[in-house]
Amino acid sequence: MLVNATWEEALEFLLDRITPLPGESVSLLQALGRVVARDIPVTRDIPPHPQAAVDGFAVHVEDLGRRTSFVVKKYLRNGDLPVFPLKPGETVGVVTGGPLPGGTGAVIRRESIVIDGNRMVFTGEFSQGSNIRQAGEDFRAGELLVRRGTRLDPGTIGVLAALGESEVPVYRRPRVTILSLGREIVPCHVKPAPGQVRDSNGPFLASLVLRDGGEVTGVEVVGRESPAGIKKHLEKMLKQSDLVITVGGTASGACDQALQILREIGAGVLFWGVRIKPGGHSGAAALDAKPVLCLPGNPAACAVSYQLFAAPVLRAFQALNPYPPRLPALCTGSFPKKGGPRRFLRGCAVCRQGGWEVSLLPGQKSSMLRSLINWNALIDLPAGHPPLEPGSRVPTLLLTPLPLREGEPNSERYLMQP
Numbered sequence: 045m046l047v048n049a050t051w052e053e054a055l056e057f058l059l060d061r062i063t064p065l066p067g068e069s070v071s072l073l074q075a076l077g078r079v080v081a082r083d084i085p086v087t088r089d090i091p092p093h094p095q096a097a098v099d100g101f102a103v104h105v106e107d108l109g110r111r112t113s114f115v116v117k118k119y120l121r122n123g124d125l126p127v128f129p130l131k132p133g134e135t136v137g138v139v140t141g142g143p144l145p146g147g148t149g150a151v152i153r154r155e156s157i158v159i160d161g162n163r164m165v166f167t168g169e170f171s172q173g174s175n176i177r178q179a180g181e182d183f184r185a186g187e188l189l190v191r192r193g194t195r196l197d198p199g200t201i202g203v204l205a206a207l208g209e210s211e212v213p214v215y216r217r218p219r220v221t222i223l224s225l226g227r228e229i230v231p232c233h234v235k236p237a238p239g240q241v242r243d244s245n246g247p248f249l250a251s252l253v254l255r256d257g258g259e260v261t262g263v264e265v266v267g268r269e270s271p272a273g274i275k276k277h278l279e280k281m282l283k284q285s286d287l288v289i290t291v292g293g294t295a296s297g298a299c300d301q302a303l304q305i306l307r308e309i310g311a312g313v314l315f316w317g318v319r320i321k322p323g324g325h326s327g328a329a330a331l332d333a334k335p336v337l338c339l340p341g342n343p344a345a346c347a348v349s350y351q352l353f354a355a356p357v358l359r360a361f362q363a364l365n366p367y368p369p370r371l372p373a374l375c376t377g378s379f380p381k382k383g384g385p386r387r388f389l390r391g392c393a394v395c396r397q398g399g400w401e402v403s404l405l406p407g408q409k410s411s412m413l414r415s416l417i418n419w420n421a422l423i424d425l426p427a428g429h430p431p432l433e434p435g436s437r438v439p440t441l442l443l444t445p446l447p448l449r450e451g452e453p454n455s456e457r458y459l460m461q462p
C-alpha cells in the first residue's frame with residue numbers, strides 16, 4: 045500500500061489494475077458519446093455510384109462541346125433508375141442525387157436550358173464530369189472510418205447510418221455506486237434535523253459519472269448503519285458495479301471508518317493519503333479486482349479527488365486516454381496563500397485569441413460548494429508555491445470532455461483552437 049504518495053504515483057498504481065470493460069452493441073440512436081470498441085472500416089463507397097449534383101439533363105460524353113440540341117428520352121424522378129444507357133444526341137431529365145444513365149459525360153442544370161417540344165436545347169459550355177458526384181468521392185470502401193477508442197460524435201453516427209450500420213460496437217458503460225459514509229448525512233430529499241447535513245456529494249458525483257460516460261447504479265447514504273451493515277452494503281454494491289465510490293470518513297476522527305471498512309471486507313488497500321490539497325485524504329482499494337475509491341467528505345475535496353482519480357478510472361474502463369489534458373494557461377486571478385503541499389485550485393478555462401486563460405472560481409475552501417459551479421479546470425500549483433499573481437502562467441488540467449480523438453497528444457491540439 046502506498047502512503048502519502050504523489051498524485052501520479054497513486055494514479056499509476058490504481059490504473060495498473062484497470063482494464064477496458066467488455067464491448068456491447070448499441071443502436072445508433074443510443075451511441076452518442078459512447079466509445080467504439082473496434083476499428084470500423086468504410087464498407088462501401090459513398091456515394092455508391094455516380095449521381096447528378098443538380099436537377100437537370102444528362103448528356104452523352106461524346107456530345108460534350110459538340111451538340112446544342114438533344115432528344116429528351118425520359119424524365120427520371122427521385123427514386124427512379126435509368127433503364128437504358130444514353131446514346132449520343134439523347135438526353136434524360138435527372139434529379140439531384142439520382143443515378144445517371146450509362147454514357148453520361150455531364151449534367152446540365154435545369155435553369156440553363158430551353159425545352160422545345162421533345163427537344164432540350166443548350167447553347168452554353170460544359171465540360172466532362174460537370175455537375176456529377178463521383179462514386180466514392182465522399183468515402184471510399186476500405187478506408188478506416190473510426191478507430192477503436194474513439195468517442196462517437198454526431199458526424200460519425202451519420203456516416204455509420206449512411207453505411208447501413210444500425211448498431212455499433214462500444215465499450216460497456218462503467219457502472220458506479222456512490223455511498224456516503226457520514227453519520228450526519230441524510231439524502232437530499234430529507235429535511236435535515238439539527239446537526240444533520242444533506243447529501244450534496246452524492247448527486248454531484250452522480251452527475252459527473254454520467255457526464256464521463258458511466259451509469260449510476262446507486263446513490264446511497266449509509267452512515268447511520270452499523271459497521272456490519274455498511275460492510276454488507278458495500279459488498280452487495282460491489283457485485284453490481286464496476287466501481288464503488290465512498291464519500292467521507294477518510295480523516296482521523298472518531299467516525300472516520302472508510303479505511304477500517306475496506307480492511308474488514310478484505311479489500312487490498314492500494315493507496316491511502318496523497319500529497320495534494322484539497323483531496324489529500326483520498327484512498328483506493330481493490331476487492332475481487334474491482335476498485336473502491338474513498339473520497340473525502342468536504343465537497344470541494346471530494347470533487348478534486350473525483351477528477352484526479354475517479355474520472356481517469358472511468359476513462360480507462362472505456363479504453364480512453366485516462367489522463368486529463370494538461371496545458372499552460374494565463375491565470376487572471378490571484379491566490380494569496382503560499383507554501384504547503386501541491387495545491388489544485390478550481391478554475392474556469394476559456395480559449396481566447398492569445399491562448400488559454402483560466403480564472404479562479406470563488407470559494408476555494410475545501411468545505412465549500414461554490415467553486416464547483418462553472419468548473420472546468422484545475423490549476424496545478426507545485427508544493428511550496430509562492431502566492432499566485434494575476435498574469436502568471438499556470439499548468440492547468442482541463443476537465444470537461446472536448447471533441448478530440450482520444451489517445452492523441454494532450455495539449456497541442458487545444459492550444460491551436462481559435
Ligand SMILES: Nc1nc2c(c(=O)[nH]1)N[C@H]1C(S)=C(S)[C@@H](COP(=O)(O)OP(=O)(O)OC[C@H]3O[C@@H](n4cnc5c(N)ncnc54)[C@H](O)[C@@H]3O)O[C@H]1N2
Nearest residue numbers: 224226241242243244245292293294295300340341342345
Ligand atoms: N484532525 C483532522 N481533521 C481533519 C483533517 C485532518 O487531517 N485532521 N482533514 C480535514 C480535511 S482536509 C478534510 S477534506 C476532511 C476529510 O473529511 P472526511 O473524509 O473524514 O469526511 P467527514 O469528516 O465525514 O466530512 C467532512 C465534511 O464533509 C461533509 N460531508 C461529508 N459527506 C458529505 C456528503 N455526502 N454531502 C455533503 N457534505 C458531506 C461533512 O458534513 C463535513 O462537513 O477532514 C478534515 N478534518
Ligand code: MOO
Nearest residue numbers: 322323324345410
Ligand atoms: O485535504 Mo482535504 O482532503 O483538503 O480537503
